[in-house]
Amino acid sequence: MESGSVTTPFGRRPMTLGMLASQLVSRDIEDGKSIDKWKLYRALCEARPLIGVTDRALAVMSALLSFYPKDELSETNGLVVFPSNAQLSLRSHGMTEQTIRRHLAILVQAGLIVRKDSPNGKRYVRRGSTGAIDDAFGFSLAPLLARADELEELAAQVVAERLQLRRLRERLTLCRRDVTKLIEAALEEGASGNWEMVTTHFRALVTAIPRTPTVLEVTTALGEIEMLRQEIVNQLEMQLKSKDISGNPFQNDRHIQNSKPESISEFEPANEQRQGENSEPGQLVPKTAMTRQKRDGYGKPNSGATTTGEGGQNSSSATGKMKAFPLALVLQACPEIIPYGSGGAISNWRDLMAAAVVVRSMLGVSPDAYQQACEILGAENAATVIACILERAGHINSAGGYLRDLTRRAEKGEFAIGPMIMSLARANGNSVRRAG
Incomplete structure (x- = not known):
C-alpha cells in the first residue's frame, strides 16, 4: 500500500x-x-x-x-x-x-x-x-x-476440474448408452437372466445422479454403472461361451481335457468335476481373473490337509475349491434369492449364479471381492454364499467385508459352507438331512 x-x-x-x-x-x-x-x-x-x-x-x-x-x-x-x-x-x-x-x-x-x-x-x-x-x-x-499468483493458480485448478468433470460426464454418457443397449440386446436375443431387475437397478443408479453433479458424484456414479456394465458383459459372455462349448461335442471334449489348474486358457471351469462326469456347466472365470489367480498363487494346488464341515462339505486351505451342495438344498435354505432368477425362478446352477451377480451389486459387494470368492470357493459356492448373505442381509453391516472375511477363512481351511446352509434351513423350518 x-x-x-x-x-x-x-x-x-x-x-x-x-x-x-x-x-x-x-x-x-x-x-x-x-x-x-x-x-x-x-x-x-x-x-x-x-x-x-x-x-x-x-x-x-x-x-x-x-x-x-x-x-x-x-x-x-x-x-x-x-x-x-x-x-x-x-x-x-x-x-x-x-x-x-x-x-x-x-x-x-x-x-x-x-x-x-x-x-x-x-x-x-x-x-x-x-x-x-x-x-x-x-x-x-x-x-x-x-495475490495475483495465487489467483492464477486457483483459476488453473478450476479449469482443470471443469475439464475433468466434462471428461467424466462423457464417459458416463457412453457407459449409460452401453448398459442400455446391452440390456436391450439381451432382451431381444432372449438371454437368460433377470433383466427386469437389472433394468430397475440401472434406473436407480441413473436417477441418483444430481442435475449438476460434482466431480466426486460423477466419479461415484460412473464407478457403479461401469461395474454394472462389466457384470452384464460377463454374464452374456459366459452364456455365449457355454453355447459355443456345448454346441460342438469335439470342442467340449477337448475343453474338458485341457482344463487343468496349471494351464492358462481363455476360460476355465470354476468348480472341480471328474473327467467325463455329466453335470450342469459351471460359471466361467475370465482370463484376467485366471492370470491374477496364478500371480497370487491360487492356481497351483498344494498338498495341505482338508477339513470336513457339516453335511460332508469339504473346505480346503489352498488345495482347491469346495464341493457344491445340491441346488435344491441351497434353495430350501435360501429362498430369498429365487425371485432374482430368470423369470422369477431358479432351475439350475447357471440361474443361481446369474441371480447372484444381480444380488451382489444390490448388496454393495465389489466385483473384485466376488471374483476372489469364485476363485477360492468355486463359482457355485460363491453364489451360494451370496444367497446366504441375502438371507441374513438385515443382520450384516457390510456384505462385501463379510464375503472377503469368509473367503480368507476358506482359503485357510477355517470355513465350511455346510453349517451355514444347515442353520438357514433349520431357521426356515425345512427338514433336511446331511448330505453324505
Whole structure:
C-alpha cells in the first residue's frame, strides 16, 4: 500500500482482523511487480467458485478496474481508485447504489480490495502543484496485485476440474448408452437372466445422479454403472461361451481335457468335476481373473490337509475349491434369492449364479471381492454364499467385508459352507438331512 500505516473504515463500519490481514498482505508486493489488469480479472472470474464471491460482485470489480488509468497494475502507477457510487453504477450496468455497497463489502471481505477511507468518508484525490497524485482515498487494488499468483493458480485448478468433470460426464454418457443397449440386446436375443431387475437397478443408479453433479458424484456414479456394465458383459459372455462349448461335442471334449489348474486358457471351469462326469456347466472365470489367480498363487494346488464341515462339505486351505451342495438344498435354505432368477425362478446352477451377480451389486459387494470368492470357493459356492448373505442381509453391516472375511477363512481351511446352509434351513423350518 502507499502508506505504512493501517487504515480503518469510516463511520459505523467495524474494523476486523480480516481487513487487517488484507492490508498486511498488500504490503508484500515484490518490487517492480506488475500484471495486466484484465488478464488478472479473467483469472479472478475463473477462480470465483473457490474464492466465494458472487458474479455481481465481479461486475463491481470490473467497474473498479475500469477506473484504473493503466492496463498494467503496479505500485509505480498507484493502486487506489476513487470513483463515486454514481459512477460505479453507470459502469455496472445500472446497478443500484445499495447493491453496489453490498458487493463492495463482499470484495473487501474476500480480501480482494482494501478500503482507504478519507476523514469524512468521501472518495477523492489530492494532487500536488505539478498535477501528480499526492494522496488518494477510495479502494486500494493492492491485495489484488499481491495475490495475483495465487489467483492464477486457483483459476488453473478450476479449469482443470471443469475439464475433468466434462471428461467424466462423457464417459458416463457412453457407459449409460452401453448398459442400455446391452440390456436391450439381451432382451431381444432372449438371454437368460433377470433383466427386469437389472433394468430397475440401472434406473436407480441413473436417477441418483444430481442435475449438476460434482466431480466426486460423477466419479461415484460412473464407478457403479461401469461395474454394472462389466457384470452384464460377463454374464452374456459366459452364456455365449457355454453355447459355443456345448454346441460342438469335439470342442467340449477337448475343453474338458485341457482344463487343468496349471494351464492358462481363455476360460476355465470354476468348480472341480471328474473327467467325463455329466453335470450342469459351471460359471466361467475370465482370463484376467485366471492370470491374477496364478500371480497370487491360487492356481497351483498344494498338498495341505482338508477339513470336513457339516453335511460332508469339504473346505480346503489352498488345495482347491469346495464341493457344491445340491441346488435344491441351497434353495430350501435360501429362498430369498429365487425371485432374482430368470423369470422369477431358479432351475439350475447357471440361474443361481446369474441371480447372484444381480444380488451382489444390490448388496454393495465389489466385483473384485466376488471374483476372489469364485476363485477360492468355486463359482457355485460363491453364489451360494451370496444367497446366504441375502438371507441374513438385515443382520450384516457390510456384505462385501463379510464375503472377503469368509473367503480368507476358506482359503485357510477355517470355513465350511455346510453349517451355514444347515442353520438357514433349520431357521426356515425345512427338514433336511446331511448330505453324505
